[in-house]
Amino acid sequence: MAEQIPPRERYRREPVAMKEQDPGERIHNFNEVPLGYSKEDAVYEAQRCLGCKTAPCVTGCPAEIKIPEFIELIVKEDFAGAYFKILETNSLPAVCGRVCPQETQCQGNCVFNKTGKPINIGKLERFVADYARNNNVRPQVAVAEKKNKRIAVVGSGPAGLTCAFDLAKNGYDVTVFEGLHRPGGVLVYGIPEFRLPKSIIDYEIEGIRSLGVKIVTDFVVGATRTLDELASEFDGVFVANGAGSPQFLGIPGENLNDVYSANEFLTRSNLMKAYLFPEYDTPIKTGNRIAVIGAGNVTMDAARTALRLGAGEVHVVYRRTRVESPARAEEIEHAEEEGVIFDWLTLPVRVLGDEKGNVTGMECIRMELGEPDASGRRKPVPVEGSNFVMECDQVIDAIGTQANPLVRAEGMKKNDRGYIIVDEESKATTRRGIFAGGDIARGSATVILAIGDAKKAAKAISATI
DSSP states (O other): OOOOOOHHHHHHOOOOOOOBOOHHHHTTOOSOSBOOOOHHHHHHHHTTOOOOSSOHHHHTOTTOOOHHHHHHHHHTTOHHHHHHHHHTTOSOHHHHHHHSOGGGTTGGGOGGGGGTOOOOHHHHHHHHHHHHHHTTOOOOOOOOOOOSOEEEEEOOSHHHHHHHHHHHHTTOEEEEEOSSSSSOTHHHHTSOTTTSOHHHHHHHHHHHHTTTOEEEOSOOBTTTBOHHHHHHHSSEEEEOOOOOEEOOOOOTTTTSBTEEEHHHHHHHHHTSOGGGTTTSSOOOOOOSEEEEEOOSHHHHHHHHHHHHTTOSEEEEEOSSOGGGOOSOHHHHHHHHHHTOEEEOSEEEEEEEEOTTSBEEEEEEEEEEEEEEOTTSSEEEEEOTTOOEEEEOSEEEEOSOEEOOTTOOOTTOOBOTTSOBOOOTTTOBOSSTTEEEOTHHHHOSOOHHHHHHHHHHHHHHHHHHO
């Protein structure tokens, strides 16, 4: 068992960095970039934690993970116990440990931010989850007495899986309906293998299934069956079908060949395994000089995927600066290390093509930052007369997504953008017995916020149904 160390020593210790694949190697494969902590790394990092009784880190975690408690178990080298402690509130620790923005959530609330050295909570969560998977530690979860109540969950992304897990623990008979052929939602179709391996998602989904949750794939709610029909067959419904419809800029030329949405580009690569061609015969055309529009995490995923698929040069084109970019700093840094070129303060105004309808370039205009807008970021303003042509043979729009219009139900109100209106605390919709959470209610957001929504919905369903 690792020794306890005095607070003064904990303050002095530097955070343990996680080893990563070399950029020159990783751009030629789809293997995971961060390589994980060793046992020694994890214990050393865990020993830095002060175990604050007020636990400000927990207040920043939508999944309500008992952070000081699981970290203390790492210090004691009870890694399986740490895994079980996380599972008390979060069914997807290996996922969250990899893709959650810990820097603005749990780690953002760590008292060590005063010294600039917050505890690497996300890396410790990943270590614990990976230890469990690598050592075949199966979930141990307390399950309540079975209720004679059936709940339908629409969508098997992070919100749907979390709600199903929490409801199953509470004794409900839960069935998850997924439109694609593989469960996982955005976790499998949107996030690349080098950030979130599919085998990890599969492992965590099997843990959820072990509680008796049924997952029905190839079932498109709104087409296979309507939401109204599900509502008539089940005692309650949680809608978590995401916001999977792509958005485009609406500029001339976006109907040319080789203009993709990030949704299509990443889905073909991730879910349909274009990156494994010819083993999987679902190739995706990759240009020599690609422009990816946007600056969020999806933008970085598309840009880094394009490099791995053989693009000669990849540009990220964004109308603001790096400071205003919504992507995690880590994702931008990884993209830069791999050779992605960033064109800041640049706005596309027209996609150019040849007589065959193929992309040949993109007309852009330079921008400058003005006063802050409603988002709190400085508003980009065009610089008159600064238009120029960027040569490229492929364009990927990664500027966001919008609500999927397939799911309809009378008595359930939506806002002007098509997102379902819900009560903030209960996630109840305006129709009795139907709840909603994740991107379909809040718009495009993070995995951890979707998980937080699902937990609130599960509590409300358990209290009312």
